[in-house]
Amino acid sequence: MSELDRESILETRQVEVDKVRDRLQVRQMAKQIGNQHGQREDPTKRSSRAIKATGITETKSKGLEKLKQTREKKKRRAEQVSHACPALVSN
Numbered sequence: 001m002s003e004l005d006r007e008s009i010l011e012t013r014q015v016e017v018d019k020v021r022d023r024l025q026v027r028q029m030a031k032q033i034g035n036q037h038g039q040r041e042d043p044t045k046r047s048s049r050a051i052k053a054t055g056i057t058e059t060k061s062k063g064l065e066k067l068k069q070t071r072e073k074k075k076r077r078a079e080q081v082s083h084a085c086p087a088l089v090s091n
Helices: 003-036 058-084
Strands: none
């Protein structure tokens, strides 16, 4: 490998290292500016706000609760009938 090729490769590597350092410095400066203006420290952090699952609505939830209640009532009635008159219930 000639000295010119070697120098070319070293220069290319140095340019890549400089780009990475520049990007890091820009991120750090933006973070400092954001902190001065009251923004969050890390913009990649998720918010603490509750997120509803897809497809769940209040109407559906109420309907399901109503269905569960009616099933529970039927179950209680069946149990009362079986205790009151065991001969009517076929096992």
